Amino acid sequence: MLSIKDLRASVDGKEILKGINLEIKPGEVHAIMGPNGSGKSTLSHVLSGRDGYEVTGGSVTYNGGDLFELEAHERARAGVFLAFQYPVEIPGVNNMYFLKAAVNAKREQEGKPEMDSMEFLTLVREKMGLLKMKPDFLHRNVNEGFSGGEKKRNEILQMAMLEPNLCLLDETDSGLDIDALQIVAEGVNALRSPERSFVVVTHYQRLLDYIVPDFVHVLAHGRIVKSGGRELALELEEKGYGWIEEQAA
Amino acid sequence: MSATEHFAAQVRNAPRAGDVAWLNQTREQALASFEELGLPTTRNENWKYTAIKPIEKKAFQAVDGAVSAADIEPFLFEGLDADLMVFVNGAYAHGLSKIGADGVRIASLSAVLADDAASVESYLGKIADPRASGFSALNTAGLVDGAFVHAGRNQVAPRPLHLLFVSSGDDAFSQPRNLIVAGEGSAVSVIEHYVTLGEGSHFTNAVTEISVAANADVKHYKVQQESDKAFHIATMQAEQARDARLASYQVSLGGAIARNDINTRLVGEGAEATLNGLYLVDGRQHMDFHTNIEHVVPHCISRENFRGVLDGRGRGVFNGKVHVYEKAVKTDSEMSNKNLLLSKNAEIDTKPELEIYNDDVKCAHGATIGQLDEVHMFYLRSRGIDPTAARSLLVFAFANEVLQSLPLEAVRQSLEKTLIARLPKADHLDELVQ
Known part of the structure; x- marks a missing residue:
């Protein structure tokens, strides 16, 4: 699904990613943990095609092709989805329109006809039900005036509607209370399938109690310094990041 | 012949409606003012960013336009049930208009001036200062036609009134003059709509006066969709009595040069003014908005929200003046102007201009200029x-x-x-x- 080889990237001439290697197979859930400033968010931004990052070395192969050949919107259409750490408010655009535009952009890419309104509504209401979202939510502007939990649920709703192959979750748990966290995690778990892979970027182990990863990687100073199973997350929870950083330094 | 002489001659030779002493005097004084003031230049602070030279270069004149019902069809708002007055190159076109008999008084100004000038005497030329600029003076000097709306006490207009000003022909010069009088407790909605039939380079010089009596409610729309070669100069001047509400919505899409002066005077306590506007500027268009809200008395509210989208080599100007008089305590005023620049050659000059002569007020203002958010x-x-x-x-x-x-x-x-x-x-x- 995704093969990252010696990936290096900088922002404003400063190298943030210093050679990342990662292999992700279909159906796997990889957690990427690390202290603030370790490059976690940079990794998800580089993978999703955000401007402002310069890839200075290495390669990323997605489903057999060069990921960097695709622009951000093309990656999305090809099934890469980034759930934002800070979902963006878009005044003047309602959620319904936004979701529909996104769904139809992907369908266009796949050579499918646009989804008609009834079909769309049926589907979106079903997904909203799973995420315990109120119906009026569709008519509100994208993320405008949403609480932190609502914004994150909105990200997962988009993910559920778009049915991506590769889901990048960038600190989806940060700032969530336990109820919201559970709802979001259930939403994610409902999407787990043998074909779909997840990269869950988080600072806290708590999320991984609900979204159980197959692999845990620890990122520090722009490199993966340790990889392991789920137990690595528990170890980090107990000991903090200090010992990792010391090892890396 | 200078441009001032040319326009003065146009006005002198034009046919006039109404031969009444006060009206003749108003026009003569205005003509003298025009000859004295001339057309504004960029040396005038109020016209600093807007050079009107292209208007001086062309020989604009009265042109008879032949416009059919089919021609105006595309300019009607779909689904709008409204009274309709159509003006062709400034002259009222009775045959194209449609006014219900059940509403407020609606008439062409030319008809009112000919038959019943007394009914407009206390308003016409009294609300808008004919000396505000050379253009205002020119409009008043040539005062001949436009719309007159009068809602009597507690009268609520059953439908909005759509005023459609159609210009046709390349050098056409038209000077619409509109008067909206809303009596105590009345309510009216008026849409001033300026369009071009074809792609002509014509010149519109309009003045609209609005009198809003105590507790009356006026909703005013000004939609300017003239051709990109047209020149459009317009002044709206309102005066609001106690608890009077005025909302003016200005949408500006057309014109090579479009200048709008949008002014209201709050002279009765509790009056409330809303001025909103949108301008879309592209190509080499130039659009200039000057607003002036005068808080003359205490306890009045004003809200202003203008937004501009500028592309190509377009240029916009927004000058929002709020003048709070010394005795106008408890004034509550907010002004916002936001601009989106879509090209590196587009330009906007935005300036809030607050003159506040007492301390007991709440006046907020903000202006932003930005590009699309990455x-x-x-x-x-x-x-x-x-x-x-x-x-x-x-x-x-x-x-x-x-x-x-x-x-x-x-x-x-x-x-x-x-x-x-x-x-x-x-x-x-x-x-x-x-």
Whole structure:
């Protein structure tokens, strides 16, 4: 699904990613943990095609092709989805329109006809039900005036509607209370399938109690310094990041 | 012949409606003012950013226009049940107009001046200062036709009034003069709508006076969709008595040079003014908005929200003046002007101008100039929306914030569709028009 080889990237001439290697197979859930400033968010931004990052070395192969050949919107259409750490408010655009535009952009890419309104509504209401979202939510502007939990649920709703192959979750748990966290995690778990892979970027182990990863990687100073199973997350929870950083330094 | 002489001669030779002493005097004084003031130059602080030289270079004159019902059909707002007055090159076209008998008094100014000038004597030329600029003086000097609306005490207009000013022919010069009088407790909605038949380079010089009596409610729309070669100069001057409400919605889409002076005087306590505007500037268009809200007495409210989208080599000017008099305590005023620059050659000059002569007021103002937000763009692109469509969506959302404030649904929807039609890859945005 995704093969990252010696990936290096900088922002404003400063190298943030210093050679990342990662292999992700279909159906796997990889957690990427690390202290603030370790490059976690940079990794998800580089993978999703955000401007402002310069890839200075290495390669990323997605489903057999060069990921960097695709622009951000093309990656999305090809099934890469980034759930934002800070979902963006878009005044003047309602959620319904936004979701529909996104769904139809992907369908266009796949050579499918646009989804008609009834079909769309049926589907979106079903997904909203799973995420315990109120119906009026569709008519509100994208993320405008949403609480932190609502914004994150909105990200997962988009993910559920778009049915991506590769889901990048960038600190989806940060700032969530336990109820919201559970709802979001259930939403994610409902999407787990043998074909779909997840990269869950988080600072806290708590999320991984609900979204159980197959692999845990620890990122520090722009490199993966340790990889392991789920137990690595528990170890980090107990000991903090200090010992990792010391090892890396 | 100088431009001033040319326009003075145009006015002198034009036919006049109404031969009444006060009216003749008003026109003569205005003509003398015009000859003294001339057309404004950029040395005049109020006209600093707007050079009107191209207007001086052409020989604008009265032109008879032949316009049919089929010609005006595309300019009507779909689904709007309104009284309609059509003016062709400034002259009232009775045959194209349609006014119900059950409403407030609606008549062409030419008819009123000929038969019943006394009914407008206390308003005409009294609300808008004919000496405010050479253009105001010129309009008053040539005062001949336009719309007159009079809602009597507690009268509520059953329908909005659509004033359609159609210009046709290349050098056509028209000077609409409108007067809206809302009696105590009355309510009217008036849409001033300026369009061009064809692509002519004509010149419109309009003045609209609005008198809002105690507790009356006026909703005023000004939609300017003239050709990109047209010159459009317009003044709206209102005066609001106690508890009078005026909302004016200004949408400016056309014209090579378009200048709007939008002014209101709050002379009765509790009066409330809302001035909202949207301007879309592209190509080599130049659009200038000067607003002036005078808080003369205590406890008045003003709200102002103007937004501009500037592309190509377009240039915009926004000068928002709020003048709070010494005795106007408890004034509550907010002004906002936001601009979106879509090209590096587009330009905007925005200036809040607050003159506040007492301490017991709440006056907020803000102006922003920005480009499309990169974070917004990335969010949309990350959901598969291609960059052109994403850009159109964001421009629409930005501009539509002003259009959303328009109370007349049919007018709002029509303008939203017009906006969408100007944007690339925006077909789907029709779904947002509700």
